[in-house]
Amino acid sequence: MRPTSISSRVEGGAPAPRPPRGAAGDAPSARVWLSGPYVVLLLVALVVPLAHLGAISIFTHHPRLMFVAEPTLENYARLLQPYYLEVLVRTLRIGLVTTLCCMVLGVPLAYWLARCGPTALGIGLFLLVMPMMVSTVVRAFGWMIILGRNGVINQISVGLGFERWLFVMNTETAVVIALVQICLPLLVLPTLASIERIPRSLEEAAANLGASPVQLFRRVILPLAAPGIASGAVLAFLVAIGVVVTPALMGGRGSRMIGNEIYDQLITALNWPFASAMAIALIAIVLGAVIASRAAAAAAERFRREAARRRASAGGA
Amino acid sequence: MSAIDQMRQAVRASLEVRGLTKAYSSEVSVGPISFDVREGEFFSLLGPSGCGKTTTLRCIAGFERPTGGEILLGGARLDTVPAHRRDLGLVFQSHALFPHLTVAENVGFGLSVRKVEAAERRRRVADALALVGLADLGSRWPQQISGGQQQRVALARSLVLRPPLLLLDEPLSSLDLKLRQQMREELRRLQKQLGQTTVFVTHDQTEALAMSDRLAVLSGGRIEQIGTPEQIYRRPTTRFVAGFIGxxxxxxxxxxxxxxxxxxxxxxxxxxxxxxxxxxxxxxxxxxxxxxxxxxxxxxxxxxxxxxxxxxxxxxxxxxxxxxxxxxxxxxxxxxxxxxxxxxxxxxxxxxxxxxxxxxxxxxxxxxxxxxxxxxxx
CATH class of the missing domain: 2.40.50.100 (RNA polymerase II/Efflux pump adaptor protein, barrel-sandwich hybrid domain)
Structure with missing residues (x-):
């Protein structure tokens, strides 16, 4: 994610005021062309298809012609049917649970990685990132082998003389387990980068002032790492709600996510207008989540500063 | 004056370091180091970088585990106590103020983790800020105040807890010359007023000579000489001390x-x-x-x-x-x-x-x- 800040382990200190951009009078307009190739790619590969998608989503489905250019809101109206609302709610629920699990597992891991030696960091990063190089399908099969009805865990239980007890495959839980594995590095890497930027002297100062390890973590590490944790959480959430393969392989009929519905409409039902409407809805949720998290962070910061100011003016502390 | 009287209630304590050693590898090690700091004394550890002075301080503060030896505060073993229960004051070279807390919250941090009640906390924070001459800056953020002011906040943050022992780790070396001289005098005045037992680590001989009641000169992980500034300057006992000081x-x-x-x-x-x-x-x-x-x-x-x-x-x-x-x-x-x-x-x-x-x-x-x-x- 951020290889420079991870590898160079900057002992940087407090968030310093940002240096003014474009020093020494070189116009930023001259450098904007450096982003040219990417802007072209963005236009051709993202903006144009997106506009196309948006257009199709308000066209009318036609069994033979796929769609005809007659504007309608029917596709969006269909999203409000109980079945699709349920899929939408389930998608968001799976996304949130996955993100929370990633935070619980990932933040302590990121802290440990940020403070361990360079050798352990190298090994840890490799172990963390390596699964990302394996296809999602292969990873899902791996989970099936472990969690399945005749999977490793149940076979070991039977071998030890117990009953089969783990019947998690084809449930929402199985989907979350697989998604946590997929999303964990996405949360850990930005968190790790932001914890690395917290000078160790702050931790020592807190300990010296009497903060127990738990207090140190809650009062110093968490607030200072919050921006990294937040961006990692948003990333994990966005990936989790957009998956297709994982719920298809790990989940059952009752744990289909919006990605599965889009896939089915696109490939099986050949209803591109409805598939487009669902895609647009998903994109809207994603954008909404990003905007909401930013607004929440800004509001929290404002509230905190305001509270500190009020406390200070109320009498010194 | 009331602020000073309040702070004077500090438990005074003497420090004994006995045969402290810290081995990093077979080649790099510090010690054995032994010295006493009397109650209310300003004691400096002076030496070039790598002489072991910072290691000694970090062992006293509890950030490093000594390989051998004992540290006693007021006669009780200190080296077996975890860092966050040692109740010592420490001012870092980098000040180490919490950037997400205001000046007042920084000073109140130690009180707040000790669950000191809010009204009492406010009063003591105000006293400590007044003591270092920053009564009006409580609501500022650390990034908004000057280096010298940050230094004072760091000092107030330690003193507000009335520590039996104050450790200063090159606290002046990040300041410019004029400010350094001013802070030197101020620090010394405060230390005398409070009768604060203080261990000061520095590589600056002028600072050490000017501020200390007694100082230890270290080199290569060992103490070369302990004495008053005058003894160290006029009657050095080793070639290193004679050459290093002045x-x-x-x-x-x-x-x-x-x-x-x-x-x-x-x-x-x-x-x-x-x-x-x-x-x-x-x-x-x-x-x-x-x-x-x-x-x-x-x-x-x-x-x-x-x-x-x-x-x-x-x-x-x-x-x-x-x-x-x-x-x-x-x-x-x-x-x-x-x-x-x-x-x-x-x-x-x-x-x-x-x-x-x-x-x-x-x-x-x-x-x-x-x-x-x-x-x-x-």
Whole structure:
């Protein structure tokens, strides 16, 4: 994610005021062309298809012609049917649970990685990132082998003389387990980068002032790492709600996510207008989540500063 | 004044470090280091980087686990207590203020983790801020105040807890010269007012000499000498201390004759080495037996130039090799037969400069008082 800040382990200190951009009078307009190739790619590969998608989503489905250019809101109206609302709610629920699990597992891991030696960091990063190089399908099969009805865990239980007890495959839980594995590095890497930027002297100062390890973590590490944790959480959430393969392989009929519905409409039902409407809805949720998290962070910061100011003016502390 | 009286309730304690060692690898290790800090004393650990002073401080603070030895505070074992239960004050070189907390919240951090009740906390934070002269800055953020102010906040944050021992880790070295001198005086004044037992780590000999009641000079992981600033400067016990603290002429020599009352003749090493008369004062120990090696330490300011009086002890004629004008002081490198090059310095007054300028044939009369020559083991 951020290889420079991870590898160079900057002992940087407090968030310093940002240096003014474009020093020494070189116009930023001259450098904007450096982003040219990417802007072209963005236009051709993202903006144009997106506009196309948006257009199709308000066209009318036609069994033979796929769609005809007659504007309608029917596709969006269909999203409000109980079945699709349920899929939408389930998608968001799976996304949130996955993100929370990633935070619980990932933040302590990121802290440990940020403070361990360079050798352990190298090994840890490799172990963390390596699964990302394996296809999602292969990873899902791996989970099936472990969690399945005749999977490793149940076979070991039977071998030890117990009953089969783990019947998690084809449930929402199985989907979350697989998604946590997929999303964990996405949360850990930005968190790790932001914890690395917290000078160790702050931790020592807190300990010296009497903060127990738990207090140190809650009062110093968490607030200072919050921006990294937040961006990692948003990333994990966005990936989790957009998956297709994982719920298809790990989940059952009752744990289909919006990605599965889009896939089915696109490939099986050949209803591109409805598939487009669902895609647009998903994109809207994603954008909404990003905007909401930013607004929440800004509001929290404002509230905190305001509270500190009020406390200070109320009498010194 | 009330703030000071409040803070005076601090538990005073003495510190004992006994045989402290810390091994990093087979080559790099610190110690054994032993010293005592008395109640209310300002004690400095002075030495070049890598001498072990910071390691010693970090062992006292609990950030490093000593390999051996004991640390006692007020007679009780300290080295077995985890860092966050030691209740010591510590001011870092980097100040280490929490960037997400206001000045007042920074100062109140220790009280808040100790669950001190809010009203009491506010009062003590206000007192501590008043003590360091920052009563109005409580609502600022650390990034909004100057380096010197950050330093004071860091100090207030430690003092508000009334620690039995205050540790200062090069707290002044991140400040510029003028501010450093000002903070030096202020720190010392506060320390005296509070009677705060303090251990101060620095590589700056001026700071250490100016502020300390006593100091330990460290080198290569060991203590070279412990004493008052005057003892350290006037009566160094090792070659390292003599060379590290201030400027010194260190002349290798052997004891030629030994008289009574600390008087001795010292033959300077080298061909045709002259014999210097030495008169050791009280507290300088006994003169070693004749024939044993010794080194003479002569401070540049004790080399008197252009003295016109009658030929007394230790008087030579010397060539001026080099003159270095340093503002307040002028430094002169002299060469005299039978002596290695000698560094002399004098206050740059009008008469002294005139005397130097008026040297006739290029030679100058030089005198060293026998009582100004200090002996260290050779």
């Amino acid at each position: 400027q010194a002429n260190i002349l290798d020599a052997t004891i030629a004759v030994r008289g009574d009352d600390g008087v001795a003749g010292l033959r300077v090493a080298g061909p045709d080495g002259v014999v210097l008369r030495v008169r050791l004062g009280e507290g300088s120990g006994a003169v070693p037996p004749p024939g044993s090696a010794a080194a003479a330490v002569i401070r540049p300011e004790d080399v008197v130039l252009g003295d016109d009086g009658p030929d007394a002890e230790n008087t030579f004629r010397a060539q001026v090799r080099d003159i270095e004008y340093l503002g307040e002081d002028t430094q002169v490198t002299l060469e005299a037969p039978g002596l290695p090059p000698l560094l002399a310095s004098f206050k740059t007054t009008r008469t002294a400069s005139a005397r130097l300028a008026a040297r006739g044939s290029g030679t100058l009369r030089v005198r060293i008082d026998a009582a100004d020559i200090h002996l260290i083991p050779g």
